[in-house]
Each structure stands twice: as structure tokens, then as C-alpha cells.
Amino acid sequence: MNNFSTLFEPNYTILTFLMIKTFFYIETIGALALIRTFVATGPSRMIACAAFLLALIGVAAKYIPPLAGLSGEMPGRIASQIVNQGIITAGSGMALPFAVSILFAMSWRMRRHRWWALDALHLLCALGFFGLWLYTLS
Numbered sequence: 001m002n003n004f005s006t007l008f009e010p011n012y013t014i015l016t017f018l019m020i021k022t023f024f025y026i027e028t029i030g031a032l033a034l035i036r037t038f039v040a041t042g043p044s045r046m047i048a049c050a051a052f053l054l055a056l057i058g059v060a061a062k063y064i065p066p067l068a069g070l071s072g073e074m075p076g077r078i079a080s081q082i083v084n085q086g087i088i089t090a091g092s093g094m095a096l097p098f099a100v101s102i103l104f105a106m107s108w109r110m111r112r113h114r115w116w117a118l119d120a121l122h123l124l125c126a127l128g129f130f131g132l133w134l135y136t137l138s
Contacts, residue, residue, distance in 0.1 A: 017132045021093065022062075025129050029100050030055025032118050036107055044113035051103035058083065058096045094133065101126050 033055060036048035061079035070076040085095035101122070108119045 013132070014136050017136050020129060020132065021097065025097050025125065026055050026058045026062075026100055028125055029097075029104055029122065030059065032122055033100075033104050033107070036104070036113070036115070036118055039114045040107065040110075040112055041114075042110065042112040044107045044110035047103060047107040047110055051100055051107060054096070054103060055100045058100065097129065101130075 030052055033048045033051035037045055037052055040048055061082040065071055065073075065076035065079045070079075083096065084093045086092035104122055105119075105126075107113060108122075113119075
């Protein structure tokens with residue numbers, strides 16, 4: 001009977017990862033990209049703007065269909081496919097955070113980027129998030 005009771009106890013590492021993936025990571029990197037869009041110039045601004053727009057599409061695809069009542073309709077299904085694209089496993093939802101993070105990291109390598117602290121914050125967030133993801137895979 002003891003094994004049956006542990007079946008329904010949540011794994012806190014997986015719950016933490018899901019909470020960060022669902023509510024924090026894309027929004028945080030999108031905010032960093034928006035700040036870089038305002039302070040950088042040249043090519044770095046363009047890449048940061050693309051990262052912000054991709055994060056905005058992801059946030060809109062996550063929150064607008066349920067709020068507008070479009071969950072069963074065609075726009076809701078398209079939004080679900082955007083949010084749930086996987087990298088290693090299908091349906092894991094990791095393609096969007098990975099793409100936003102790569103685009104923001106590319107803005108660091110372009111000329112005329114400013115505020116290196118944005119890149120340090122992104123590095124800390126990315127290492128924590130993707131490290132937690134890799135830990136939950138095993």
C-alpha cells in the first residue's frame with residue numbers, strides 16, 4: 001500500500017520546471033529583448049526586436065485562445081501547435097523557448113550591443129532553465 005501512496009506525490013523538480021516554462025521563461029527573455037531593443041543600435045537592435053516579437057507571439061499563442069474562447073477552433077489549434085513544438089521529444093514545448101533564447105543570444109554577438117548585464121541575466125536564466133530541463137529528462 002505504501003507504493004500506491006507515492007504514485008500520486010508530485011516530483012517537485014518537474015513541477016518547478018513546468019511552472020518556469022509555462023509562466024516565466026519566455027516572458028523574461030522577451031522583456032530582456034525589449035530592453036535591448038530600446039538601448040542597442042544597428043544589427044543588435046534588429047535581432048533583439050525579432051526575439052521580442054517571437055516571444056510576443058508565444059505569449060499571445062499561450063494566453064489569447066483560452067481567454068477569447070477559441071480553444072476548439074482553428075486559431076486555437078494553431079496556437080497550441082506553436083506553443084507545444086518540441087525539440088528532442090514531440091510535444092515537449094521546448095522549441096519556442098529555445099528559439100527565443102537563441103535569437104536573444106545572437107543579439108549579443110552583433111555590433112553595437114549595449115548593457116552586458118542583459119546578456120549576463122540571459123545566461124543565468126538560460127543555464128538554469130535548460131539545465132533544469134536536462135535534469136528532468138533523466
